[in-house]
Amino acid sequence: MTKQNSNNLLLSALPDDDVLSQCIHCGMCLATCPTYELTKLERSSPRGRLKMIKSVARGEMKISKIFAEEMNFCLDCQACETACPAGVKYGSIVEAARVVVEESGYGKLVSRFLKYIALKIIIPNKSLLKSTARLLRFYQRSGLQKFLHKSGIFKMIAPKLTEIDNLSPTVSSKFSDNHLEEKISSAVPTKYKTAFLTGCLMNVMFDEINSDTIDVLKALNCDIFIPKNQVCCGSLNEHNGDFETAKSLAKKNIDAFGQSDYDFLITNSSGCSAFMKEYGHILKDDPEYSGKAKIFSSKVKDIMEFLANVDIEKKLNILNDSVTYHDACHHVHTQKIFSEPRKVLQSIPELSFNELEESTWCCGSAGIYNITHYDDSMKFLERKMNNIMKTGSKIVLAANPGCISQLKYGAKKFHVDVEILHPVSFVKKSLNANK
Amino acid sequence: MTCLNNHVKEKIKSIVGAKNFLDSVEDKLCYSYDATALYNQMPEAVVFPNDGEQISKILKLANEELFNVVPRGSGTGLSGGSIPVENSLVIVMTRWNKILEIDDRNLTATVQPGVITGQLQKEVEKLGLFYPPDPGSLNVCTIGGNVANNAGGLRGLKYGVTKNYVLGTEMILPNGELLKTGGKNYKDTAGYNLRDFIVGSEGTLGVITKILLKLIPVPSKFITLIAYFDKLSDSAKAVADIISAHITPSMLEFLDSTTINCVEDFTNIGLPRNADAILLLEVDGRGSAVDEDAEAIKKILKRDGASFVHSAESEGEASKLKSARRSAFSALARKRPTTILEDATVPRSELPVMIEKVMQASRKFDVTFGNFGHAGDGNLHPTCLTDERDNAEINRALKAFDFIFNEAIKLGGTITGEHGTGLSKKEFLELAVGIPAVDMMKKIKLSIDENNILNPGKIFSISPRCEGSLPLSRDQIKDYVS
Numbered sequence: 001m002t003k004q005n006s007n008n009l010l011l012s013a014l015p016d017d018d019v020l021s022q023c024i025h026c027g028m029c030l031a032t033c034p035t036y037e038l039t040k041l042e043r044s045s046p047r048g049r050l051k052m053i054k055s056v057a058r059g060e061m062k063i064s065k066i067f068a069e070e071m072n073f074c075l076d077c078q079a080c081e082t083a084c085p086a087g088v089k090y091g092s093i094v095e096a097a098r099v100v101v102e103e104s105g106y107g108k109l110v111s112r113f114l115k116y117i118a119l120k121i122i123i124p125n126k127s128l129l130k131s132t133a134r135l136l137r138f139y140q141r142s143g144l145q146k147f148l149h150k151s152g153i154f155k156m157i158a159p160k161l162t163e164i165d166n167l168s169p170t171v172s173s174k175f176s177d178n179h180l181e182e183k184i185s186s187a188v189p190t191k192y193k194t195a196f197l198t199g200c201l202m203n204v205m206f207d208e209i210n211s212d213t214i215d216v217l218k219a220l221n222c223d224i225f226i227p228k229n230q231v232c233c234g235s236l237n238e239h240n241g242d243f244e245t246a247k248s249l250a251k252k253n254i255d256a257f258g259q260s261d262y263d264f265l266i267t268n269s270s271g272c273s274a275f276m277k278e279y280g281h282i283l284k285d286d287p288e289y290s291g292k293a294k295i296f297s298s299k300v301k302d303i304m305e306f307l308a309n310v311d312i313e314k315k316l317n318i319l320n321d322s323v324t325y326h327d328a329c330h331h332v333h334t335q336k337i338f339s340e341p342r343k344v345l346q347s348i349p350e351l352s353f354n355e356l357e358e359s360t361w362c363c364g365s366a367g368i369y370n371i372t373h374y375d376d377s378m379k380f381l382e383r384k385m386n387n388i389m390k391t392g393s394k395i396v397l398a399a400n401p402g403c404i405s406q407l408k409y410g411a412k413k414f415h416v417d418v419e420i421l422h423p424v425s426f427v428k429k430s431l432n433a434n435k
Numbered sequence: 436m437t438c439l440n441n442h443v444k445e446k447i448k449s450i451v452g453a454k455n456f457l458d459s460v461e462d463k464l465c466y467s468y469d470a471t472a473l474y475n476q477m478p479e480a481v482v483f484p485n486d487g488e489q490i491s492k493i494l495k496l497a498n499e500e501l502f503n504v505v506p507r508g509s510g511t512g513l514s515g516g517s518i519p520v521e522n523s524l525v526i527v528m529t530r531w532n533k534i535l536e537i538d539d540r541n542l543t544a545t546v547q548p549g550v551i552t553g554q555l556q557k558e559v560e561k562l563g564l565f566y567p568p569d570p571g572s573l574n575v576c577t578i579g580g581n582v583a584n585n586a587g588g589l590r591g592l593k594y595g596v597t598k599n600y601v602l603g604t605e606m607i608l609p610n611g612e613l614l615k616t617g618g619k620n621y622k623d624t625a626g627y628n629l630r631d632f633i634v635g636s637e638g639t640l641g642v643i644t645k646i647l648l649k650l651i652p653v654p655s656k657f658i659t660l661i662a663y664f665d666k667l668s669d670s671a672k673a674v675a676d677i678i679s680a681h682i683t684p685s686m687l688e689f690l691d692s693t694t695i696n697c698v699e700d701f702t703n704i705g706l707p708r709n710a711d712a713i714l715l716l717e718v719d720g721r722g723s724a725v726d727e728d729a730e731a732i733k734k735i736l737k738r739d740g741a742s743f744v745h746s747a748e749s750e751g752e753a754s755k756l757k758s759a760r761r762s763a764f765s766a767l768a769r770k771r772p773t774t775i776l777e778d779a780t781v782p783r784s785e786l787p788v789m790i791e792k793v794m795q796a797s798r799k800f801d802v803t804f805g806n807f808g809h810a811g812d813g814n815l816h817p818t819c820l821t822d823e824r825d826n827a828e829i830n831r832a833l834k835a836f837d838f839i840f841n842e843a844i845k846l847g848g849t850i851t852g853e854h855g856t857g858l859s860k861k862e863f864l865e866l867a868v869g870i871p872a873v874d875m876m877k878k879i880k881l882s883i884d885e886n887n888i889l890n891p892g893k894i895f896s897i898s899p900r901c902e903g904s905l906p907l908s909r910d911q912i913k914d915y916v917s
Contacts, residue, residue, distance in 0.1 A: 021772035021824070026470040026765045027511040031551070031574040040483075040529050041457075042465035042510070051468065052461055066461040085701045085765035 011057055013099045015092070020054040023047055023088045029080035034362050034380050035073055043070050046080035046090050053097045068106035071097045073376065075369055076239060077362035078333035091334070099241030114368065115240050123200055123232050124245055130175060133204035137171035166412075167370055169405040172207035177228065179207075180214060183260075184224040191221040192310065195262040195299075197253075197276070199269050199401075200232035206401050212425040213268045213303055219431050220310055227256040233267075235275030239367055243282070250279045251289055254296050265299045266306055268424055270330035270337075270400040271367075273302040277335065302331065303424050304399055308340035313347045317433035322352040323426065324393040326384070326407065327360045328400035341399065341423055348430045354391040358383070363398075365406035378413070381406060385414040397423040439479035439502040439522055446500075447482060447524065450492045455483040466525045469510040469517045470572070472775045473823055474858050478505065478519035483527050487644050490526065491611040494642070497524070497888045498610065505890050506638040508549060508577030513764075513776055514857025516584060516637045520892050526642060528579050534558055535645070541619050542650045543602060548579025548643045555648075565653040567594035570853070571761040579643050585635035587853030589760065592811035593685040593719075596853060598634040600649045606633065606641035609884040614641060637855050638890040640883050654685075654719035658729040659753035662741040663710040667691060669740035670712040671787035674810045676735050677716075678783055682728050686717040687811025688760050693820075694807040697766040702759045707743070714741075714810065715760055717753070760807075764818060767805040771820040774805075775832055777860075779843040780852030783813040792842040793817040800835040802828065814852035840866070856894045864895055 014020070029046040030036050036045035043052065049070055055061035071094060078091040102112060122129050139145055149162055176198040194217055202210055217224050234249035253276070257265060267273040280294035325345065331337040338360075346353050364370055364380030384407070388396055396411075396418050398404050407420045448456045457463075458480040468475045479502070484490045497504050503523035510517055519525055531549035538544070539562055546555060553573040556566050569588035570576055580586070582604065587596040603617025617623065617630035633640060664670040674687060690698065690713050699706040706713065714736070718728040729746065736744050747753035767774045781789045790806065793815065797804045808815040817839055819832045840850045840863045850860050850867045865873050877897055881887065887897055 017824075018772070021822075022768065024470070024472065024765060024768045024772070024774055025468050025510075026768075027509055027572060027575050028762070028765050030509060031553075040527075041462070043461055045465075048465040051464055055464055061460060061464065064459075064461065066459055070461070085698075085762035086768035087701065087766075 010100055010103050011059070013103070014053065014057045014096050017054075017057065019089070019093065020050065020057055022086055023050045023054075024086055025051065026086070028085060029083050029090075032079040032083040034075060034077065034079070034364075035376075038376070038379060044073060046084075049074060049094060049097075050088065050090065053093060056097075056100070063100065063104045063106060065106060068101040068104075071101050073373065075329075075362045075364070075366040075380070077329040077366060079329070079360060079362065082333045082336070082360070095239060095241060099243075102241060114371065118368070119237050119240055119242055120245065123236060124249060126200070126231055129200055129232075130204060133171045133175070136168070137173075140170055163374060167405065167409050169205045169401070169408075171205055174207050176203045176207045176210040177226070180210070180226050182226055182228050184214070184218065184226070186218070186221045186223050188221050190223045192217075192223070192264060193262045194222045194306075195225040195227070195257050195260065195265045197230060197233065197265065197267045197272055198226060199267065199272055201401055202269050202272075206404070206422075209268055209401075209422045209425055212422070212428045213266065216303075216307070216424055216428050216431065217266065219315065220312065223262075225257070225260040225262050227259060230256040233272040233275050235271045236367060238275060238278075238282075246275075247282060247286075250276075250283060250293065254279065254289060254292050257296065258292065263299060264301045264306055265296070266301055266303050268303045268399070268422060270302060270328040270335070271402070273300055273305075274330040274334040276300040302335065302337060302399070304331075304341040304344060305335075305337055307344045307424075307427060312344065312427075316348045316427070316430045318349045319426075319430050319433055320350045320352070321395050322354065322393045323395040323397055324354045324356040324388060324391040325359060325423070326356060326363065326388075326396055326398040326403060328398060328403050329362050329366070331399055332360045341397075344427065345397070345423060348427075351430075352393075354393050356391055357387045363403050363406045363410070365400075365402035367402065370406055377406075381410040382414060385410045385416050388418060389416050393418065395419050395421055395426070397421055397426055399423050439500075439524060443496070443500045443502060444480055446496055447480065447493060450496070451482045451484050451489050455485065457481040466507070466510075466527070467519060469507075469512045469515065471513055471515040471518065471857070471859055472773050473829070474515040474518050476519045476521070478523045478525045481525045481527060483530055487605075487607055487613060490607045490642050490644065491613070493524070493526065494607060494609055494889070495611040498886050501886060501888065503888050503891055504642075506579075506583070506642045508580035508583075509551070509572075509575050511572040511576045512580060512584060512857065513778070513854040514584070514851065514859045516855050516857040516890070516893055517580070518858060520890070528642075529577065531579075531644070532577075537562060537564070537650075538619070539564065542652075543619055544648045544650055546578050546646050546648065548577060548582070548646060550578045552576050552578055552581055559650055560653055563653050564650040566600065566648060566650055568597045568600060571764060573761070578646055578648070582634055582643060582646055583636065583638050584855040585853065587809070587812075587814065589686045589688060589757065589809065591809055591814065591853070592687055593683045598631060601630065601634050601646065602649050603630060603647035604633050604643055605645035606643045608641045609886075609889045613644075617647060619647065635855065637857060637893050639880060639893055640889070642889075655721050656725045657685075657717055657719045657750075657753065658725055659747040659756060660716045660718075660729060660732060660736075661745050661747070661756055662714045662716070662736040663707045663743040664712045664714070664740060665710065665742050666740060667712040667790065668787060670714050671790055671810070673714060673736050673739035673741065674786060675784060676739060677732055678811065680731065680735060682718075682731055684716045684728070684732065684811060685719045686715065686757075687809070688715040689713075689806075689808055689810035690715070690760065690763060691806040693770070693803070693805040694763050694767060694818075697769045697805065698759050698763055700769055701762055701766045702755070704755050704759055706759070710742070715756055717757075763805075763807045764816065767818050767820055770805070771803070771822055773821045773823040773829075775819040775821065775836070776816055777818070777836055777839065778808070778814060778816055778852045778854045779839055779848060779850060780812075780814040781843055781846045781848030783811070785846040785848065786810060786813050786815070788846060789813075789815055789843060789848070793839060796835040796838045796842075799838065800831040802832045802835050804835075809852075812852070813848070858893060861893070861895055
């Protein structure tokens with residue numbers, strides 16, 4: 001194959017010219033872009049990146065180190081999509097550009113290696129993920145972690161390793177899929193027939209949130225179907241340009257959940273619900289799965305979206321906490337879920353709900369961005385923690401595991417005295433407040 | 436001609452520091468555009484100066500080495516004013532974003548040119564003060580860009596445009612000197628009124644480094660109204676009737692059905708997809724006068740055939756309606772990838788005729804228009820929905836605008852109400868203002884900018900001056916060109 005041909009093949013991964021031409025570079029995105037706000041450089045802005053992608057796609061500009069850096073500097077928070085009147089699908093365009101960057105060899109070696117191990121090998125394989133988590137749990141609890149931190153060995157290898165190690169959430173003592181029954185029937189007549197995705201990271205790192213979600217669903221008289229053979233939703237693969245693994249995971253989930261009849265497929269991680277709502281789209285050309293995928297996607301509901309539309313108000317008890325709410329990007333920008341969690345939380349009697357300034361700004365977690373771009377991530381986090389501090393709230397609610405870990409880390413690093421909770425855990429607290 | 440070669444670039448770098456100097460192809464590409472359709476050109480380099488002295492040195496160097504300098508804010512302009520020209524260096528002012536002083540005894544604000552208009556508004560409103568000019572891009576655009584283009588906005592009808600709020604400026608002239616104009620005095624007749632002359636000069640006379648703005652007390656009460664019309668001509672009549680009833684709303688905006696549908700696709704706030712036109716109005720002020728105005732307007736709207744009239748029930752609803760209107764230009768890009776937005780303006784009484792002329796242009800040249808704008812002050816935004824990759828269609832679009840500008844001028848109107856002349860309308864300038872006016876502008880420009888190095892080719896073109904006799908023989912031409 002000639003170099004020209006391989007280059008063309010590489011670029012074919014980018015969206016076609018019609019899609020890339022939709023941006024009229026009006027600049028309405030600039031005010032919402034965290035990276036532009038940080039550098040004030042056009043190349044770190046959505047319209048600048050789109051201009052570069054378009055030039056690369058048209059063969060007018062070569063893929064370069066700067067191009068690669070900018071594609072990966074982007075948080076993919078999609079705040080620009082919310083702001084874009086022209087309706088440019090920026091997220092999917094930049095994700096495609098990242099594939100091209102990876103293939104062209106301009107990606108960072110470390111992040112490529114990390115992504116390869118995590119996304120291609122561990123996450124798609126449930127038992128391997130759990131074994132890895134067990135290893136990590138041993139590391140975190142045996143004293144080895146503390147020992148290594150004290151020994152200064154991390155500082156010798158790479159100074160940031162300590163920080164990055166601190167960023168990873170603690171592995172749960174139990175894994176959700178081990179202790180949750182496959183079928184949970186409502187004790188009183190069933191009100192809602194639901195299914196539940198335990199998730200990949202949620203399953204091993206955030207079992208408590210999964211258990212809280214199940215308890216809330218139980219309190220609402222739901223039947224809950226939790227298929228044992230479900231897998232990771234595939235969103236992490238999709239965001240990092242590994243479309244094939246993402247599709248194969250999607251199909252596995254469609255089969256697993258297809259074994260039972262339910263009306264709502266509940267998730268408590270905004271990244272999962274956002275991506276599972278896209279199954280219909282990503283499998284639209286698959287003769288066997290297109291129909292099933294469409295139905296599957298139509299039933300997906302984020303837990304807060306579900307709670308906003310059911311009869312929960314009367315069951316909520318007084319809580320006189322002072323809380324604020326951080327909008328996860330995959331909630332507010334990808335799924336446009338904004339008013340729903342507020343509606344649920346504000347119906348908790350006597351709760352002091354304080355709006356967070358820039359609540360829809362990314363906290364800098366953004367998948368594995370806080371590992372691959374630690375320094376930048378901390379700047380976004382600092383801005384977020386400052387805004388949190390200004391609300392005076394004692395509790396911050398966030399509906400995504402990535403945000404929760406990042407905000408917990410931020411509270412420690414920037415000395416902000418707040419507790420970080422998933423909103424569903426807080427709802428559970430209110431349901432139980434009278435007991 | 437001398438070029439912005441590496442030797443010159445090194446000199447520029449030593450002035451601003453290496454980290455404030457960019458000349459990668461990626462960066463040049465990312466400063467090759469603003470929000471204007473059809474125009475783009477890469478600069479030779481981009482700088483972020485830290486202080487006035489650096490700007491002064493750059494301009495002096497530009498005169499020595501004969502390269503061009505193009506000042507730029509956020510790059511949201513709509514006439515190509517900040518698009519680089521040949522052999523040019525872009526000076527980006529966005530990092531000059533400090534509000535230096537809000538003086539609540541004199542009701543003024545002193546700002547750096549890179550301050551975002553919307554942010555200034557938020558800050559002064561915290562103190563009960565008001566900075567009215569509100570261009571559609573107010574969350575992004577800079578005060579410096581607003582002053583350079585004499586930007587307008589939704590509230591122009593009652594509150595005027597940027598020029599009505601500029602009390603003073605500081606700018607670095609093309610020869611490197613600092614020019615200060617105006618001050619905190621409300622009255623000042625010392626000499627020529629240079630201050631107002633700088634407003635709207637589109638970065639051709641100097642690089643603005645400081646701006647003194649007038650503030651007014653914030654109105655204590657707002658009522659926002661929306662009215663739907665089944666017939667576009669009825670909405671135009673309602674506008675005329677409101678004005679002739681001697682009511683001055685702070686906002687009187689018009690959107691046609693194409694625009695309504697694009698905006699609704701973006702905002703999902705329940706705008707009427709079947710309406711032929713909507714009017715969005717706001718009255719503001721104090722006490723019961725505001726209610727009286729709102730009632731009188733409602734009566735006129737209904738009498739003139741509005742199928743539905745509603746006043747916003749909360750501040751949230753009002754601001755949703757207004758930001759929906761502000762998204763109109765960009766939302767129109769949902770239909771076609773290229774949106775050529777113009778701002779032909781006519782005396783208010785001629786608005787219904789002008790709207791009809793835009794529809795005529797659409798039919799005559801077979802191109803699609805979305806039409807919206809500041810109906811209350813006669814400032815329309817006929818927007819051609821097209822595709823820059825289709826040359827034939829672009830040609831028809833340009834002919835349609837030629838027609839629209841000519842018709843506007845015939846009605847006693849002008850080619851641009853608030854976007855500036857820039858690149859996109861300079862060929863119509865003579866038609867709009869006359870030859871003596873353009874001649875005077877050129878003389879002023881050359882007396883301030885001898886070598887025509889600052890944003891040349893904007894507003895008008897100055898043909899290169901020939902010294903000595905013209906080259907005639909082949910050899911002479913060869914020598915001349917090289």
